[in-house]
Amino acid sequence: xxxxxxxxxxxxxxxxxxxxxxxxxxxxxxxxxxxxxxxxxxxxxxxxxxxxxxxxxxxxxxxxxxxxxxxxxxxxxxxxxxxxxxxxxxxxxxxxxxxxxxxxxxxxxxxxxxxxxxxxxxxxxxxxxxxxxxxxxxxxxxxxxxxxxxxxxxxxxxxxxxxxxxxxxxxxxxxxxxxxxxxxxxxxxxxxxxxxxxxxxxxxxxxxxxxxxxxxxxxxxxxxxxxxxxxxxxxxxxxxxxxxxxxxxxxxxxxxxxxxxxxxxxxxxxxxxxxxxxxxxxxxxxxxxxxxxxxxxxxxxxxxxxxxxxxxxxxxxxxxxxxxxxxxxxxxxxxxxxxxxxxxxxxxxxxxxxxxxxxxxxxxxxxxxxxxxxxxxxxxxxxxxxxxxxxxxxxxxxxxxxxxxxxxxxxxxxxxxxxxx
Amino acid sequence: xxxxxxxxxxxxxxxxxxxxxxxxxxxxxxxxxxxxxxxxxxxxxxxxxxxxxxxxxxxxxxxxxxxxxxxxxxxxxxxxxxxxxxxxxxxxxxxxxxxxxxxxxxxxxxxxxxxxxxxxxxxxxxxxxxxxxxxxxxxxxxxxxxxxxxxxxxxxxxxxxxxxxxxxxxxxxxxxxxxxxxxxxxxxxxxxxxxxxxxxxxxxxxxxxxxxxxxxxxxxxxxxxxxxxxxxxxxxxxxxxxxxxxxxxxxxxxxxxxxxxxxxxxxxxxxxxxxxxxxxxxxxxxxxxxxxxxxxxxxxx
Numbered sequence: 001x002x003x004x005x006x007x008x009x010x011x012x013x014x015x016x017x018x019x020x021x022x023x024x025x026x027x028x029x030x031x032x033x034x035x036x037x038x039x040x041x042x043x044x045x046x047x048x049x050x051x052x053x054x055x056x057x058x059x060x061x062x063x064x065x066x067x068x069x070x071x072x073x074x075x076x077x078x079x080x081x082x083x084x085x086x087x088x089x090x091x092x093x094x095x096x097x098x099x100x101x102x103x104x105x106x107x108x109x110x111x112x113x114x115x116x117x118x119x120x121x122x123x124x125x126x127x128x129x130x131x132x133x134x135x136x137x138x139x140x141x142x143x144x145x146x147x148x149x150x151x152x153x154x155x156x157x158x159x160x161x162x163x164x165x166x167x168x169x170x171x172x173x174x175x176x177x178x179x180x181x182x183x184x185x186x187x188x189x190x191x192x193x194x195x196x197x198x199x200x201x202x203x204x205x206x207x208x209x210x211x212x213x214x215x216x217x218x219x220x221x222x223x224x225x226x227x228x229x230x231x232x233x234x235x236x237x238x239x240x241x242x243x244x245x246x247x248x249x250x251x252x253x254x255x256x257x258x259x260x261x262x263x264x265x266x267x268x269x270x271x272x273x274x275x276x277x278x279x280x281x282x283x284x285x286x287x288x289x290x291x292x293x294x295x296x297x298x299x300x301x302x303x304x305x306x307x308x309x310x311x312x313x314x315x316x317x318x319x320x321x322x323x324x325x326x327x328x329x330x331x332x333x334x335x336x337x338x339x340x341x342x343x344x345x346x347x348x349x350x351x352x353x354x355x356x357x358x359x360x361x362x363x364x365x366x367x368x369x370x371x372x373x374x375x376x377x378x379x380x381x382x383x384x385x386x387x388x389x390x391x392x393x394x395x396x397x398x399x400x401x402x403x404x405x406x407x408x409x410x411x412x413x414x415x416x417x418x419x420x421x
Numbered sequence: 422x423x424x425x426x427x428x429x430x431x432x433x434x435x436x437x438x439x440x441x442x443x444x445x446x447x448x449x450x451x452x453x454x455x456x457x458x459x460x461x462x463x464x465x466x467x468x469x470x471x472x473x474x475x476x477x478x479x480x481x482x483x484x485x486x487x488x489x490x491x492x493x494x495x496x497x498x499x500x501x502x503x504x505x506x507x508x509x510x511x512x513x514x515x516x517x518x519x520x521x522x523x524x525x526x527x528x529x530x531x532x533x534x535x536x537x538x539x540x541x542x543x544x545x546x547x548x549x550x551x552x553x554x555x556x557x558x559x560x561x562x563x564x565x566x567x568x569x570x571x572x573x574x575x576x577x578x579x580x581x582x583x584x585x586x587x588x589x590x591x592x593x594x595x596x597x598x599x600x601x602x603x604x605x606x607x608x609x610x611x612x613x614x615x616x617x618x619x620x621x622x623x624x625x626x627x628x629x630x631x632x633x634x635x636x637x638x639x640x641x642x643x644x645x646x647x648x649x650x651x652x653x654x655x656x657x658x659x660x661x662x663x664x665x666x667x668x669x670x671x672x673x674x675x676x677x678x679x680x681x682x683x684x685x686x687x688x689x690x691x692x693x694x695x696x697x698x699x700x701x702x703x704x705x706x707x708x709x710x711x712x713x714x715x716x717x718x719x720x721x722x
Contacts (some may be wrong), residue, residue, distance in 0.1 A: 128554070185697075213694055216656075218647040222691035222699070225445040229437055229570075241556045245648050248558075252565055252574050273560070 031069060034350055036061075036340070037107030039097045039122070041114055044089025049329045050114035053137045055275075055321055056333025057111060058082070060341075063308070063316065070341050073348045080337075087113050091121040107131065108350055111336050112151075114329070116140035116158075116188065121153045132352055132359070135380075136336040137329055139189060139286075144374070144381040150352070152359055152373055153382040154336050155286050156283045158188055159195030162235055164389050165282055166262035166407045167199045167231050172417050173258055176232035178206040180257075182223045182246070184238020185212035189263060191258040193236055217242055220249040225256060237262035244271060251277035258417040267328070267390055272400040279394060280418045282405070284387035286328035287368050289314055290402070291388055291410045298365035300410075306364040307338045313367045335368035367409070391415050424634040425583050432684050438692070440570035446688035451577040453684020454584035456643050457677035458658050460664035461588065462635030468671025469628040470650040472522065472533040477636050477661060479544035484510065484640025485559075485649045486552060488528075492559050499561050500579065506641045507634055514633030518626045523619025524624065548651030556648040587638060591631070604628055608671070663707045669717025678719060 029130050038057070061080050063072055069077035083105045085097045094113055098255030101107045102125070110126050112119035112135035119138030126133035127148045135143065136154035137163065144153065169176050179200055185194040188213065197207050208228045210315035213220070215238065223246075226232060234250060237243035243265035250260060251274075259282060263272050266283020295305040308316065313334065317326040344350055344360035363372040363384060389406035393413065407414035459481060466474045486507055491502040521540050525532040528562025595601040606614040607624045615621050640654065647653075664683050666674030683703060690699050710718065 106687065213696060218653070220697045221447060221448040221452075222687065224440055225448065225688075226691060241648065245556075245558075254565055254567065254572050266541070275560075 008339070011184075012320055016367075020115050024170040031077045032350070033069075033081055034108040035106060036080060036082045036109050036111060036345075037084065037098070037101030037105055038082070038111035039087035039101075039113045039118075039165050041089040041118070042086035044087075046089040046118070049137065049327075052090075052327050052329035053114050053333040054084070055324075056326065056330035056335075057136075057337055059103060059317055059320055059330075060334045060337030062320070064337070064341060070344050072345065078344065078350065083107060087114075087118060087259075089118070090116060094118050095125055098122045099105065099129070099408060102126075102129045102131055106170055109134070109340055109355075111333075112136060114138070114139055116143070116307070119143065119181060121394055122371055123148055126150055126206065130352060132327055132340075132355055134336040134339050136332040139380075140188070141381065142197075144378045147379070149379055150356060152339065152380045154332050154371075154383045154385070156341065156382055157195075158191040159190040159200075159286055161263065161325065161387060162196045162261055164387055164406055165233070165235055165259065166196070167203065168282065168389055168415055169259045169261075170205075171406075172415060173232060176205060176258065178208055178231050179233035179235055180209035180227045180231045181211075181236045182220075182227075182234065182265075183212050183236035184217075184242055186215055186238060189236070189238040190222050192263060196235060215239075215242065218245055220246050220315060221253070224249060224253045224255060224332075227257070231257050233257060233259040233261060235259075235261045237265060239263070240265045240268060240270075242276065247281055248274055249279045260418065261389075266392065267402070269402075272392065272402075275400070278392040278400050280392065281388055282391045284389050284413065285384075286387065288328070288330040288388045288390060288402070288410075289325055289367070290390075290404045290412050291367075292404070292412055293365060293367055293369055293410060295365075297409050298341075304364045305366070306342050307366045308365045331368045332335045335366055335371070338366050338368070339371060348393075386410075389415075437543070441692070441717055442692050444571040445692050446569060446685060447573065448577070449684040449686070450681055451573070451581040451684070452687065453681040454581040454637050454668050454677070455680070456660050456664055456683055457680025458584045458587055458635050458642075459639035460661040460668070460676040460680055461591065461673045462632040462639070463658075463661045464630055464665045464671055464673050465591075465635065466632035466669070467665070468521075468528065468673070468687070469604055470533075470625055472526070472537065472629075473530065474629075474632060475534060475536075475538040476517065476540040476544060476596040477632075478542045478658030479548070479651075479655075480510070480513070480633050480636040481640030481643070481657050482548065482649065482651050482654035483513070483544060483645035485639030485653065486548070486557070486651065487637065487639040488644045489557050489559050489649075490563060499641065500583070503638060504581070505642050506637050510606040510634040510637035511630040513637070514630030515626050517633065519630040522629065523622065523626075530531045537563045546652055552651050554652055557608065557644075558648045561645055566632070573648060580645065583638075583642055584677075586599020587635070588674070591635075591673060600624070600627060604631075660703075664704055665717075666707055666710055667718055669719045672717060672719050675717055675719035679717070682718075 040049055040054045064080050069079040071077055083364050087093045110131050110133035112122050114137035116138040120143045123143050124343050127150055132150045134152050138361035139155040139158045141157045141159050183189045222292035237246055243262050261282040266281050267285035271278050298305040298403050315360045343355045347354040347358040361373045370384035374381040386407050388404050388410045390402050391405045392400050393403050461645045466472050485508045488499050488502045491497040492499050517540055521536045523721030525536050566573045603619045606619055607621050664679035664698050667682055687699055690702050
């Protein structure tokens, strides 16, 4: 009995503390507060990327609240609060925690955890409990084939991860007619290259070699030896370690091709450690700090601009997080906030149905690029956003330098075809 | 995966297939030499000591890290570094023998197997703590040699050459020096060798040292062209077992021969089917040899 009493007192005091923490502080009567719930992989293998994503999101929250909140057309200002838990990079935890965010914490809107797998797990819960979830840090197409109506995607889907490389190749060499695709045998990379193959064939390009390698592969010679002579491009790859090795061995084996476009690794600054072997390699990234999206460029395309500009974002981010340059994960976190903010402003309400309609109608440029969603069969799938294609080139001192080369709206330089080597 | 109908091999493209095949086979054979000396170490330890050395792969990984650290931290040329690796690995082998094997060497296969497995786990445990499991790379290139459609990487060529030299040196040592002859004597008949006044413990320690050295050198050579982690040794250890069976356990030259067969297969198979079939073919051959000719293609000693 005594134990029960102590336990009861503990629970009571804990809930009092929690209540006092979550009570809106300093909000005037007319103002409202919304709660945005999410989980973050504070521990586990996705920790680094997830932390950057949350940094981006938190920066958006800070900016919104600094401006007094999200301004509705009727003058009401809506402050933003967040509530998050550590999901330990674990799917089961994600589902438990999103249920908790919705039922006990009464979150109004949700942001997804980082990674396709975790976001997919959270999407089920969001849809079940009729809450809008903005998915960021997740690029799998399959989440949007399940008939969800309230889940929206910030990233360019995997199926379009490398398709721009085909466009770029055709732009530089309209006569290009065959590419070899060598890819890691995991879900993400396979999704990407299936999309890539379909797209390339649709453009009249043959894919005579289409083969996957195991995730731990270190010897790419058997694959490289199979690349058909006269291939205009070699595309594929997978994750950082294997793709870097692949790029190195392509260089050492002097593969004669016009373009090498690989997944994931090229945008990483560490890729430059390849030295000569990285020169000319094209990669795609959801976003890059060198991106040239601007209100002026948006105007040219007759699309509305929303939120901060790229230089403003860089400045704010570096001011808040020190010397760390924002990665696309951070930009995706911030952009997820913008999607919600714009929709709430347009809807003039925080009602789920009204906000959903507003997101469906969104078509805007932000510092992160264009944002527009599929409202048909693949509801929520990102359709506006384009990958940024970078190419490693030599700067004036002959050192590797990352240049954004495609699409034109983001390019800071022009791409070149690999010389015969 | 190759989809049917993608027409990779057309009639009239024999030349392309031929040049692809020769490039691939040569690449495979060059690696085969290195597989060969790794397997030779395993084979030597088995032949002389009747010990299945499960720390072989971990020792290879240590060889890789040795070259890596010498190259990136001190700036030593990887091939000069190999000389140091030879000495260090020999000493390391003695230490493992004295610490883990000497007392259980008479106790039967299972005990020595477990002892070397424990050493394996210790090396991997410490290695993971110190180096983590993120991939490392010895960023060293000797350029490539261009022979028409065939492009040979300098590092692979030199690794193959080094393997040949090491094999020759091992043979000269085993057949023309006193300690080498003692090793062969103990391998043939340990009791008789002891009666002839050969200090068998020292010979066993030396054999283990040599086997360890071969593993570490093979690791060191591999590190010049493939990235690696502390866990990378296990793949090569598995290949070493297959090679030993192909070449005949306890038959060092057979190991080199087996290495070349395996390397050659790794070159030929991918040209005609997806690369993921390579292990299927390799282990299929492994089982086949075990069933049809359990003494290995060269015959056991």
